[in-house]
Amino acid sequence: MKKITIIAGARPNFMKIAPIIHAIREAQDQGAKIDYRLVHTGQHYDEKMSGSFFEQLQIPKPHVNLAAGGGTQAEQTAAIMLKFEKELMANPANLVLVVGDVTSTMACAIVAQKLHTKVAHVEAGIRSHDWSMPEEINRLVTDAITNFFFTTSELANQNLLANGVKPQNIFYVGNTMIDTLLKQRPRFRRPAFWENLGLKEQSYMVMTLHRPGNVDEEENLKILINEIILHSAPYDLVFPVHPRTAKVLERLNIGDKRLHFVEPLGYLEFNYLVERAKAVITDSGGITEETTVMGIPCMTLRDNTERPETITMGTNELLGTDPKAIRPAMEKLLSGNWKSGGIPPLWDGATSPRIIEKILGLNEL
Template identity: 60%
Template structure:
């Protein structure tokens, strides 16, 4: 069985690492399975791409399509044109895509139009927010996928409601958690750990990347000032894109507690998460890792495509208004974290399940 694996952006790299490990394990057992790794080049900054390949022991891609940035349409079109040529030159039995970035959707469309089966890892998740490009990518990818691998029963139910074949919808667990378990003993403190006198539970992690939060300088500064005043005795570690940090410096804005650092590699970032007091974020994926690590997470969004993290108590959706965050975070400081747990099948074995199922279907 020949599988072409697609990786385009930071979350993809974290998700494909354990899948490749599972394939290699089957190869060592003598099974007839191989893979070709295609890097679309959607993320081309070293901290967003190469670092993750190095840290997670992902083999060098067989090809890098080097599409780089552009508008949604430009990037998607560039991926489709480049991947079509790649697929013609290197036919495969199956194209495996992960997550919900542009590469996921674009390569799925090319594969199906080339009469090649598609497997979608992390299928079925939905935020219900069509203003998110990722939501459109999820919906389009799932509409043409052959084999669905889900992280939760709710994701499976979403697919079944849409008419997906129950025989091809498989609740397998979470490959992001596979990567976490496989690397938990390798995580390490970043270089700035001692410089800022960090230690367990004396800091909060802040991540912001959604356009509504970071594109407008005045609203970003207002948000940061509000977060800066949330706690007086905690530092706030904010991995920030250099471009955004440069804009803030031009505004000559000072913060009491916020420490700006560069984007982190996986091993350093997981160390920061694991030892933090709490996380404030507008990301969806980070809430998965905080759930397993037992770190309270506060998500500044009106919705989430990972409702299991909120249901189980580890993640709180606080909306986009700063006042909501102040209220919810203040309650957390006074009353402590909610009781939480770990969702079913988030046990580090999702990738093994995926590859075993695909081998049974060949």
């Protein structure tokens, strides 16, 4: 029996683990000797940021919640490591499977290796090459101590090979985020505010901003949002506000009749909004993958991306963080000249079964 401990810590993880759990259950139904234990580290502990995802994505309740949220980066990493060490010692596994690039990913990989448990990293090998981002440190550390690497792109494979990873430990399987997107797409549902705001398909743009580089410098954030308002007419702007950003916006007194601040949304409501939008303006990496698959124009307000295939193949464009970049991008969009894009290879909704098939075939476990 192969026993896998699956780690989920923050909102982006839940979209990635849901299809993996579904694939394990399907394999069990077919007689495969595999079992799992789902560990929620509690890194995101706000109900709006995590709780609804379990229900919406049909993920079973975690076997345990370590409740290790809050604090500084170091405090959170330490809390996760202390609690996960006890958890893994009490419930040994053949494999600890971590996903993405949040603090829980790195912390649990370190604990597993020190307890001589092999680690698999889903979404391994992606790189922004920007060490100012906590996520990049998490990626580098996790991949330095991972045994089995499941990748989303050929570029991720090349990054790992350049770091000395053995080719036989790299499995190019595709993107589990897209498994979730394609499975849940028929279930997308209107947000409660849709009618109240008078929204219609293609009548609005969606905004999401949460990275420190965009939201912590208040004057820059104000200029950025005002530029977006100025050059996006006549479209409404729907802005689901991350708790981190909400605190800053309260002080800034930004307002316009086309700008609508709304509460953070569940997965099904948010993607209903994205699928029907004229465009998305974001600094999130994961959203650029979803817009690429749905064919929605996407403007990324960052200086780099760990998902370059969303630009080279998809609908995403990297604008940088200078507010002056907004106007030409909006002109390109509103004149009908945005690229149509395509879908990267293996982003087909069948990544998770490929991962479980590879795990079942690993003789080392």
